[in-house]
Amino acid sequence: MKTICSWLAEEAGITLGVTSLTSYVSRIRRREAHRRAPTPAPFAARPISEEARPPLACAGTPGVTAGFDPLANLRASQAKNPGFQYRPATAADEKDLI
Numbered sequence: 423m424k425t426i427c428s429w430l431a432e433e434a435g436i437t438l439g440v441t442s443l444t445s446y447v448s449r450i451r452r453r454e455a456h457r458r459a460p461t462p463a464p465f466a467a468r469p470i471s472e473e474a475r476p477p478l479a480c481a482g483t484p485g486v487t488a489g490f491d492p493l494a495n496l497r498a499s500q501a502k503n504p505g506f507q508y509r510p511a512t513a514a515d516e517k518d519l520i
Contacts, residue, residue: 423447 423440430436430443491497500507
């Protein structure tokens, strides 16, 4: 960067500091990278075939996988956590007090 700053001062008559040049170069690189990055299509615009769609999790609906549990990941992670688990008191808990 120092060499480029001195070259700009000698050849083009442009005087600027090394930190300013570094800042300008990084801004230009970020802008160029942002322009080159492909923008993903909106979620609704992507066509999904019937075979690629996951099954619905409605109980009693024909064709839905029995035993599907949307909270399976949460329950599994809670079972692995042996630490203190806070559960707020409910009305039933208050009846058990003295």
